[in-house]
Amino acid sequence: MDSKVMSSPGEIARVYKELSLYPSLSRADVGPVITSQYGGKYSNIYTEWSQRDLERNENVKFCRQYIVFHDDKSVVYSGASGNCTEIKGEVLSKDSPSGDMKAVVRESSVKGEDKQFLEVWSKNIKMKSINLSALKKHGKVYDDASCYYLTLFGCLVWSHSETHLLYVAEKKRPKAESFFQASNAEQQANPNNPATEGQFVFHEDWGEALGDKSCPVLCILDIEGDFVSVLDGLPDDISPGQAFWAPGDTGVVFIGWWHEPFRLGLKYCPNRRSALFYMDLTGGKCEQLSSGKTSVCSPRLSPDQCRIAYLECSVYGPHMQCSKLCMYDWYTKKTSVVVDVIKRPGKDGFTGIYSSQLSPQCWSADSQRIIFACPQRSRKDLLMVDINTGSINSLTAKSDIGSWCLLNIERDLMVVSCSSPNCPPSLWVGFLPGIDSQENVDWVTLEDSEKLQDVDWQILTFTPPSEDDNSQYSNLEFDALLIKPKEVKDEVKLPLIVTPHGGPHSVIVAEWLLSSAVLCRMGFAVLLVNYRGSIGYGEDSIYSLLGNVGTQDVKDVQFAVESVLKSGSIDEQKVAVSGGSHGGFLACHLIGQYPGFYKACVARNPVINMASMIGSTDIPDWCMVEAGFVFNTDCLPDAAEWEKMLNISPIKYVSQVKTPVLLTIGEDDKRVPNKQGIEYYKALKARQIPVRLLWYPGNNHSLSKVDAESDGFMNMVLWMIQHFSD
Numbered sequence: 001m002d003s004k005v006m007s008s009p010g011e012i013a014r015v016y017k018e019l020s021l022y023p024s025l026s027r028a029d030v031g032p033v034i035t036s037q038y039g040g041k042y043s044n045i046y047t048e049w050s051q052r053d054l055e056r057n058e059n060v061k062f063c064r065q066y067i068v069f070h071d072d073k074s075v076v077y078s079g080a081s082g083n084c085t086e087i088k089g090e091v092l093s094k095d096s097p098s099g100d101m102k103a104v105v106r107e108s109s110v111k112g113e114d115k116q117f118l119e120v121w122s123k124n125i126k127m128k129s130i131n132l133s134a135l136k137k138h139g140k141v142y143d144d145a146s147c148y149y150l151t152l153f154g155c156l157v158w159s160h161s162e163t164h165l166l167y168v169a170e171k172k173r174p175k176a177e178s179f180f181q182a183s184n185a186e187q188q189a190n191p192n193n194p195a196t197e198g199q200f201v202f203h204e205d206w207g208e209a210l211g212d213k214s215c216p217v218l219c220i221l222d223i224e225g226d227f228v229s230v231l232d233g234l235p236d237d238i239s240p241g242q243a244f245w246a247p248g249d250t251g252v253v254f255i256g257w258w259h260e261p262f263r264l265g266l267k268y269c270p271n272r273r274s275a276l277f278y279m280d281l282t283g284g285k286c287e288q289l290s291s292g293k294t295s296v297c298s299p300r301l302s303p304d305q306c307r308i309a310y311l312e313c314s315v316y317g318p319h320m321q322c323s324k325l326c327m328y329d330w331y332t333k334k335t336s337v338v339v340d341v342i343k344r345p346g347k348d349g350f351t352g353i354y355s356s357q358l359s360p361q362c363w364s365a366d367s368q369r370i371i372f373a374c375p376q377r378s379r380k381d382l383l384m385v386d387i388n389t390g391s392i393n394s395l396t397a398k399s400d401i402g403s404w405c406l407l408n409i410e411r412d413l414m415v416v417s418c419s420s421p422n423c424p425p426s427l428w429v430g431f432l433p434g435i436d437s438q439e440n441v442d443w444v445t446l447e448d449s450e451k452l453q454d455v456d457w458q459i460l461t462f463t464p465p466s467e468d469d470n471s472q473y474s475n476l477e478f479d480a481l482l483i484k485p486k487e488v489k490d491e492v493k494l495p496l497i498v499t500p501h502g503g504p505h506s507v508i509v510a511e512w513l514l515s516s517a518v519l520c521r522m523g524f525a526v527l528l529v530n531y532r533g534s535i536g537y538g539e540d541s542i543y544s545l546l547g548n549v550g551t552q553d554v555k556d557v558q559f560a561v562e563s564v565l566k567s568g569s570i571d572e573q574k575v576a577v578s579g580g581s582h583g584g585f586l587a588c589h590l591i592g593q594y595p596g597f598y599k600a601c602v603a604r605n606p607v608i609n610m611a612s613m614i615g616s617t618d619i620p621d622w623c624m625v626e627a628g629f630v631f632n633t634d635c636l637p638d639a640a641e642w643e644k645m646l647n648i649s650p651i652k653y654v655s656q657v658k659t660p661v662l663l664t665i666g667e668d669d670k671r672v673p674n675k676q677g678i679e680y681y682k683a684l685k686a687r688q689i690p691v692r693l694l695w696y697p698g699n700n701h702s703l704s705k706v707d708a709e710s711d712g713f714m715n716m717v718l719w720m721i722q723h724f725s726d
């Protein structure tokens with residue numbers, strides 16, 4: 001019997017709206033320990049959340065504070081202190097280490113012009129409000145530190161002495177104006193002193209979603225002296241970011257990314273050549289602290305200020321890899337590897353480190369352990385590493401929650417966000433047990449969320465059939481997440497939406513996924529496939545896909561789908577496929593290689609032709625590496641390489657396609673430029689295959705603006721429902 005899927009646009013929009021009310025956590029800061037007049041100890045926890053506001057058509061950011069009474073080992077009492085407050089105009093903010101002051105970078109309009117201010121608050125007084133725009137020392141402050149897991153360059157850091165603030169901004173540029181404008185009188189008076197470069201100079205940027213970031217500079221505000229300085233003395237060929245104050249405030253430590261011979265896209269690409277640097281402010285010398293042959297990120301100083309932990313992986317190669325956890329000893333200047341790359345998971349089940357950011361604080365109070373959240377197969381766990389032995393313990397492996405995210409840890413008090421496909425994000429705290437303790441963490445909830453009783457999920461594991469085994473990397477397994485309505489009558493068969501993730505070196509963990517939850521409520525089953533090549537399964541799995549995209553990943557997805565169909569609970573006539581980017585590449589491959597199997601296809605900014613993409617994307621290295629070649633900045637692909645890139649692309653199979661295709665395209669996509677989608681659109685139209693293209697101006701690769709995301713979702717389901725009844 002057919003299932004009844006919700007099909008009225010009004011009803012679907014109502015469910016989407018209802019489930020999009022659940023906010024997600026982007027930040028948590030733990031304040032200092034305060035002793036109350038009755039002797040009880042407590043800390044305030046400041047949290048930031050983000051929620052879609054469909055009426056206003058924007059993602060709103062709000063904060064809420066909590067109070068946690070504790071005895072340094074366990075939580076005694078906790079609760080929210082006050083209601084939520086929307087945050088408007090704050091680019092960045094940070095409390096001082098003592099908790100006495102707060103720094104804010106604020107954007108505000110003055111006489112119709114956007115200006116940036118750096119404010120310092122103390123108690124209930126705004127002590128300073130420095131107009132950074134008027135100072136003209138630098139361009140805009142980098143805002144990418146507002147959410148730790150999105151941070152690439154940005155920061156706002158108090159010196160240990162609380163007298164200085166460190167941040168990252170765009171380098172000041174000569175004014176873009178004509179050589180012939182009156183304001184250039186100065187230049188005309190002195191022709192050897194160019195005041196302008198003209199108006200048409202091209203400035204390289206850091207690619208997708210970083211179009212306004214080109215030349216970052218490190219800036220310091222001397223709070224007492226009201227003086228902003230831009231640090232010089234850094235190597236000319238590096239771009240600095242992720243900075244913090246060195247022990248004793250003697251200088252600043254930062255990551256420097258090489259930007260010569262040209263910048264490559266940085267988002268989702270933690271494989272760019274970079275190193276850890278120290279700029280000594282007493283002697284003005286800049287020292288390189290890591291080899292410079294690798295890619296490094298997320299440097300974190302231990303509480304005893306003796307060591308810096310950071311993540312490291314190799315340059316180029318797959319864009320996401322298994323990282324090493326490294327440690328630089330500030331006093332001996334020695335570097336060690338605490339956790340190495342895992343090629344194949346061993347008996348302990350640890351699959352390797354696949355995080356590209358550590359939480360703002362990640363050290364235990366005794367400076368002996370590091371805690372981080374990391375995909376382990378299809379779940380995200382909290383892991384604890386002993387820096388002396390390198391031994392790893394999962395703090396959450398036995399939990400039935402799908403995904404754990406460490407927002408922060410301070411004096412062993414961990415603040416985490418948890419979710420599952422049927423459970424929106426909730427906020428928890430717990431103390432890390434002592435180093436020799438066998439105890440489990442006693443988690444206490446600060447903000448609970450309601451479980452969706454009608455949604456069920458499970459992780460399925462697959463072993464590819466022997467004919468599809470990879471001879472170089474054999475015996476690799478992969479997983480898929482199956483999310484479906486809970487109560488289904490025996491005779492009812494569900495329609496299925498197959499969703500391979502993008503990347504391809506990425507993973508879908510069992511966390512709250514708005515679109516899957518809505519689809520489930522509508523009566524669909526959703527299959528999210530972590531094919532071989534996904535992260536979280538060991539480095540071998542990642543490498544097994546290089547040179548095999550378009551075959552190995554396609555076959556894995558199809559194998560997972562056909563296995564699920566064998567269960568008998570799915571309507572074989574109602575299987576659709578949807579994916580974005582490399583997931584769109586797979587969706588288009590699947591409809592080309594299995595003609596007629598899928599009844600509808602929806603692809604967001606899909607990679608259609610790697611040979612035509614390489615010249616226009618911000619990550620040309622991705623095209624070469626995924627096609628199985630080595631990337632070199634000064635080498636063009638040769639004819640055989642162009643040929644392979646074309647042959648492994650979905651465009652090659654377009655003449656076999658029978659499935660109607662909906663394309664959702666972001667006009668400003670720098671990653672998979674919109675011409676990719678248009679190339680496919682024209683090829684399908686020429687063959688009379690039903691195709692529709694939705695064009696989202698002002699949107700980039702992720703199509704994540706509230707209106708684009710919600711419109712894309714509505715169109716996707718309506719397209720599938722329409723073609724299921726063809």
Ligand SMILES: CC(=O)N[C@@H](C)C(=O)N[C@@H](C)C(=O)O
Nearest residue numbers: 268319502503504580581582
């Ligand atoms: C590295 C990268 O961005 N690859 C793209 C082709 C891709 O698939 N991106 C994914 C992560 C996406 O969902 O946008």
